[in-house]
Amino acid sequence: MVALDDLVPISDYEWEIPRSHRADMRVPVRLFATRRMLEDVMRDKSLEQAVNAATLPGLVGHVVVMPDMHQGYGFPIGGVAATLLPDGVISPGGIGYDINCGVRLLGSQIGLEVAQPWLDDLANALNYFCPSGVGEKGSLQVSDAELEAVCRQGSRWALKQGFASEADLRRTEESGNVEGADPGKVSKRARERGRPQLGSLGAGNHFIEIDLVEQLFDRQAASVMGLGEGTLAVQIHCGSRGFGHQICTDYVEEFQGAVAHYGIQLPDRELVCAPLSSPEGQGYLAAMRCAANYAFANRQILAHNARKAFEQVLAGKVRDPYLHQVYDICHNMGKIETHAINGQQLKVCVHRKGATRAFGPGNPELPEEYRPIGQPVLVPGSMGTASWVLVGTEGSMERSFGSSCHGSGRLMSRHQAKRIVRGEKLRQDLEAQGIHIRARSMAGLAEEAPQAYKDVDQVVETVVGAGIARKVARLHPLAVIKG
Amino acid sequence: MKADFGFREHAHTADCELEVWAPHLPGLLEQAARGMYAIAGVQLAAGLSQQRLLDLQAADAEGLLVRFLTELLWLQQEENLGFDQFSIQVDGSYHLHASLAGGEMLKFGKEIKAVTYHNLAVRVTPRGLRVNIVFDV
Numbered sequence: 001m002v003a004l005d006d007l008v009p010i011s012d013y014e015w016e017i018p019r020s021h022r023a024d025m026r027v028p029v030r031l032f033a034t035r036r037m038l039e040d041v042m043r044d045k046s047l048e049q050a051v052n053a054a055t056l057p058g059l060v061g062h063v064v065v066m067p068d069m070h071q072g073y074g075f076p077i078g079g080v081a082a083t084l085l086p087d088g089v090i091s092p093g094g095i096g097y098d099i100n101c102g103v104r105l106l107g108s109q110i111g112l113e114v115a116q117p118w119l120d121d122l123a124n125a126l127n128y129f130c131p132s133g134v135g136e137k138g139s140l141q142v143s144d145a146e147l148e149a150v151c152r153q154g155s156r157w158a159l160k161q162g163f164a165s166e167a168d169l170r171r172t173e174e175s176g177n178v179e180g181a182d183p184g185k186v187s188k189r190a191r192e193r194g195r196p197q198l199g200s201l202g203a204g205n206h207f208i209e210i211d212l213v214e215q216l217f218d219r220q221a222a223s224v225m226g227l228g229e230g231t232l233a234v235q236i237h238c239g240s241r242g243f244g245h246q247i248c249t250d251y252v253e254e255f256q257g258a259v260a261h262y263g264i265q266l267p268d269r270e271l272v273c274a275p276l277s278s279p280e281g282q283g284y285l286a287a288m289r290c291a292a293n294y295a296f297a298n299r300q301i302l303a304h305n306a307r308k309a310f311e312q313v314l315a316g317k318v319r320d321p322y323l324h325q326v327y328d329i330c331h332n333m334g335k336i337e338t339h340a341i342n343g344q345q346l347k348v349c350v351h352r353k354g355a356t357r358a359f360g361p362g363n364p365e366l367p368e369e370y371r372p373i374g375q376p377v378l379v380p381g382s383m384g385t386a387s388w389v390l391v392g393t394e395g396s397m398e399r400s401f402g403s404s405c406h407g408s409g410r411l412m413s414r415h416q417a418k419r420i421v422r423g424e425k426l427r428q429d430l431e432a433q434g435i436h437i438r439a440r441s442m443a444g445l446a447e448e449a450p451q452a453y454k455d456v457d458q459v460v461e462t463v464v465g466a467g468i469a470r471k472v473a474r475l476h477p478l479a480v481i482k483g
Numbered sequence: 484m485k486a487d488f489g490f491r492e493h494a495h496t497a498d499c500e501l502e503v504w505a506p507h508l509p510g511l512l513e514q515a516a517r518g519m520y521a522i523a524g525v526q527l528a529a530g531l532s533q534q535r536l537l538d539l540q541a542a543d544a545e546g547l548l549v550r551f552l553t554e555l556l557w558l559q560q561e562e563n564l565g566f567d568q569f570s571i572q573v574d575g576s577y578h579l580h581a582s583l584a585g586g587e588m589l590k591f592g593k594e595i596k597a598v599t600y601h602n603l604a605v606r607v608t609p610r611g612l613r614v615n616i617v618f619d620v
Binding site for chain 2: 044046070073093096097098134189202204245248252253256268269270412413415441443
């Protein structure tokens, strides 16, 4: 158990659980939170899970936990951990089942006053063009050979099929195409699950949302991103669907044996891992990258379909209905990156589970136009609340392995949310606030009620206060399509 | 007094946690399956019964539980099948042989992404076996 007394304050926004807290910790845990937020943090087991994560072999620096943290399985959601190459471990549970779950933000030149009469039609069109819901198939089904191409090429495959532009790829993390993917490391089952689901949103907390760019905090950065106050934007939140779930399932199973083989002691079997240099570690990394590329292609196809929806509804009504790409980020990923740790440049595998890469200005990994301002960090809210566009900072590079928060973070269990919120009433309330809702399931809608989440504004104030991100724009929801 | 077998859902911030109990391992597997279907909101269609045989091997009880439930999820997602009749045998080396009967699903309300190993431990109690399973949803 972690108690408030175990937390050592570093600043108003940062706390440490020292290594001395538990004998098996290899590094300390650092969490970003205000004192006020700690009460919520203590309500679940997220910090205990962070301490467990701090026992993984080969960790460097500290395990980082973001203010949107909440209890997950194995790692907490909002966790970041870096293991040293070549013999530090990679843990599939530290990345999650929905590999490369992420967010894409599209901007526009469409003013709200022009689009207002068509918002309902836009919600209908997005709902029609972007398949969503439990078990729903995607907008296209691919052959095994095409799936292998998706695994290797990600968004570049989508570009060849006419679903993307070069600008889309440039403004996607890893250019939408992680190198080192090997479909030979992906099981037959994962392939069978992946083939019919490309171009689908899924269910749970995944969504497509039309937003209003409500307020700008950094006009120069917003201008570089093409975000104008009073214009519409679209967020797409989804991942690698059953393809990624199956890959993670397969490797968590395989790694149960690997930990015994490599003599690794763990406090939780969901943290199973293998040295990055081992055949098992390399196999997972190659398969995980297939799922990462699948997810990039998936969001790209959904973005293409969102553009079709806007074109169909707004052509002839607005000057330019095109949705341009602002950025596409991953928040469940394992990446090989170089970071300065204790004065040394070290090559590490950064596990981000419910945390967004947030590289600061000048990073050569960023597209040229974003190098002066830092990487866009997309922080979606929860249907009825704001979402945020931030940028990474020098501080995020120094203190959180170039990472920041990924959302508002759940506060309430799904069970509890359904007990206190009726889906139909919530839909009516949101509609009364001018937020158009399309949802396949009213129970699913209730589980995702804004009350079930933390205050996203507080989460953002915390990462900004801690210096690991900077505000660019605040978005207000206008229409939400839920799976 | 609780029945000797059953399941109940516990609050979990992001995912779903199911507590399952039964006098023996085959019963625990059956209750876990029923609990998972309850979480997913599975409703089976009336009419033609579908049958499947499963043959699974694991290193321990927890591994068998995960493999068994993962297999059912696979049949749910790929063949739209759910089961309500279970005949399960497990030998001392965690080799499972099961005959399942059920049918096509009319609907299910929640997507279960995976069965996790998070803090998974089958506990021996005076009244049998007990386990808490966390599902990624």
